Amino acid sequence: MWDKLTEIQAKAEEAAASCQDLASLTEIKVAYLGKKGEITQISKMMGKVSPEERPRLGQAVNQAKQKVEAAIQRRMDELKEAALQQSLAEETADVTLPGTVFPAGSLHILTIVRREIEDIFTGMGYTIMEGSQVETDYYNFEALNIPKDHPARDMQDSFYFSGNLLLRTHTSPAQAHAMEQMQGQYPVKIIAPGVVYRRDDDATHSPMFHQVEGLLLDEHVTMGDLKGTLRAFAQQMFGAERQIRLRPSFFPFTEPSAEVDVSCFACGGAGCRLCKGSGWIEILGSGMVHPHVLEMSGYDPQKLTGFAFGMGVERIAMLKYGITDMRLLFDNDVRFLSGFGRA
């Protein structure tokens, strides 16, 4: 019996070691360790040995069982590992194939730039106001100190619906609307982005384009504050090293008025093609709110001062993102629209 046990154990270990698949291994396990397995059979013969020998035999059977189990387990691990290796090998992919495609959407570059401008000014405490695009003569002109037949109306040719109704030619009407809404309260601190229209159509003009107007009205607002605000804007928009420069100009609704140049972000001010060698690029118009404008909207120019500015979104987009033809902005070619993912 002892010999037989030894023999069975050896046979079982041999069978497990040489087994080539998991199913056979399970069979082997059953054949030796199952209810009717050979080792189990031996333990069933326990009654036939002397009581003295029983513990020894029991121990030996258990040992054999453990050995065989271990052998089977070991082989099972080996086979599983081999199977895993094989399946991994079979699943090897050509990692150079293209990945799953997610359709690439995009925001329009004008939306992106408008969002940038809004983020900068909301960060400086401005709220955002929008006004109607079909505007009355009063808000588009009169309330901005541009009376009928004022020569400044020459500067902008407008689309009219009637003598009194037109497509707004700038976002400046927002100034008067904002002041009226505030009914004499201050500070008034808004930006007004939006669509505007002028009768112009060529490579550098579109009959429809976008502006952002800004207005700050409060006690003790100075032209220095205008300069500081616009410098902060320019530095966030075009880079922290940018400087700005104010040049005297004329707008009917500001006095004093200034055109604002930013130091060229392509060459850093040394002079290049973008800045036409001057080192500076004109980006917006601005000034201190004209006292007539304040009075017309119910504010006392002796008590309050303010500044206003207006910038073209297209111009900033074109400068910043190297767009050379304005017509691309309204052409909506999907190849152009796809170009500003990182913006």
Next chain:
Amino acid sequence: MRVSYNWLKEYLPVKISAQELAEKMTFAGLEIDEVEERCQELSGVVVGKVNRCEKLEGSDHLHVCAVFDGQTEETVVCGAPNVAAGQTVAFAKVGATLPGGFTIGSKKTMGVESRGMLCSQKELGAGEDHTGIWLLPDDLPAGADLAETLGLKDQVLVVELTPNRADCLGVLNCAREAAALTGLPVTEPDLSYPEEGPDIQTMIDIQVDDPAICPRYMARLVTGVQLGPSPMWMQLYLLAAGMRPINNVVDIANYVMLEYNQPLHTFDYQSLRGKKILVREAVLGEELTTLDGKDRVFNGDEILICDGEGPVCLAGVMGGYNSEVTENTRDILIESACFEPVHIRRTARRLGIPSESSQRFEKGIDAASCDLAARRAAQLLVRYCGGTAAKGAVDVCRESFAPKRILLRRAKVNALLGMDYSMEEILQVMRDLSFGLELVAEEEEAVWVTAPTYRRDISIEEDLIEEVARLKGYDHIPATLPLNQTCGYRNREQSLELRMKELCAGMGLQETVNYSFISPKEAARLRLPEGHPWNGGLRIQNPLNEEQSVMRQSLLPGLLHAVSRNNSRRNLDVRLFEMGMVFVPTGGGKPFVPEEDEPQQPKENLHLGFAISGQAAMHWQKQSRAYDFFYLKGVVESLLGDLGISALRFQRLQVPYLHPGRAAEIYLDDTLLGYIGEVHPLTAAAYELENRTVVGELYMAPLFAAVNNIPQSHDLPRYPEVKRDIALLGDASVAAADIEAAIRNAGGPYLRKVELFDLYDGAPIPAGQRSLAYSLSFGAEERTLTDKEADESFAAIVEALGRELHLQLR
């Protein structure tokens, strides 16, 4: 405005270069676009005398000339039609350089050796005239260097004027501006001249009907003038300014206009009938033949200058043929007047004859300069045309032109600019500008300022503050930040708008921007029936073209054109969206009729539009499917789902521009939020779309109103759900939404989710029927649901579907 630097120097002893002055002026607000060089390259061109001139044998237009250059006589072949013996000409000798670096050599023409060239104005860069050679005054000595003798070398400051500085349309006022910037004194022209004729009051009677149209009318009279060329220096200044010299009388009028920014008119005094001048408004239908020979018929809002019998001049715009100064004119009446700008502008616009004169009146001139300009013109007519000036002037002037006094306070200057200028600095700027000063009191730090009348732009204290700021230099203003603390933010609608755009982009759509104005032809492309509200869009009175003449009431046309444009460039995978305004006419409650109603401000509604066309590019991983109704429906559902709006109802929509079987309106309860659908094949054809295209619009106002501001968290289910699948067979016309509603109705309190996971209508399903398979989830909040409970719910659902919708289990 083109300002000759030589001319400017007549009033101002500037020593700096034109470029330096240009830079100073630009940074003080008078933008100089360009400093143009005139005749700077010219060398080797001398005054020549044409001693003999003969036709060149064998040529129909060439002449052989013997030209004396002061030392020798050269043979020159000349093709100019006006060449003749005895002329004094500009002679470019062999080796001379003309503008553009062009060098003169000797060359043989038809056997004749030509040594040099006789030049036109244009060839010298002195003017635009190229009709013949430039004929020079005979008193110039032969051989003299032409550029030096005439003073040809000059620079022109090309000034880009803002409307407030129309005064700088006069060279003298430009000099005054330059004086303020350089601290140099201006020397004004000496206006003295002898008045040896009779008293002008006895020679002409002048009346102005209405001072509102003509605040000032002055006249002076010079008799016995001799017409001829004007002096060369004057011609050169006119040429530099871009005007063509004509004759001494016309040139003097133009010269004085350019000098004083005061347009003049010269009449042939003898042609004035009744020796009367009346300034009045035209009568409707009145006529005048103007200088250009055209017959003008008047509206009634023109200003006319009339003599004793009728119109002789269209005031401020163009003279009349009947009073024109001609070769035979001897006596000149000089008009120096001030006309009301709006009349002049309307007239010049309507008749399409803008002129140097009208553009000055339009922008407003200084009435005080009428007198100076009239004197100057009379002086020059006496000096250069041999005339005799009548005594005195007629001055019809019912207004006083006294300049306004403005209080300028140091505190206000510094408060507005954020500076700390001393009173003395402020006063110095005012003095540099030649503004009159009257100190209020030393300790008050304020001054009464009187700006000269030519500075019509100065009317309030802020105008003076700008003068201080710009002359001291904007560069001195420090960059500070406002002290006020405010919260900046996007409001709810603005945030939602931006979020929706970002979501659309996240879902693979591309944002477009289309024009707000569309073509009236879109109605036909969209197959709109007569009376459709989209036909009545707000019309622009003066559109750039018909294609951009009507305000859109839908984003569809713009989007469809964008798809079409992409298709024409072989971009076939097109997924577009647009967030834009549409303009719905309002007619005070009643429908808007474009032809009859005065346009009102329209309602501007924000729409989100979609146009999706074609299919995704082919990919090795999966079959590509054409974008269809359900693709866009999925976009809309995801978009609104993100905003917390899920219980949408899609209700079949039949409109002419959409596929009748593949279009739906989108409702939330009873609120219409928009529509989606496949473009009708005929509309698709009208827009030349390559592929099936699905479109839609969402209306932001009701949508934003439906959004809950702050989403609330829900506890996660603690007990597992029981799942059951149900496959149904029934009539294909039973709507999926009705099935889902019936399932939810019958499902009882434990039914949580209903998801359609399969739809099949092929064999062996009978035609007209279809099979739908749903996955149902059941669960209870406080315990694990038993199978029995789930089965009961399931059975109730099956029963209800059979009873209500005749669907059977499959």
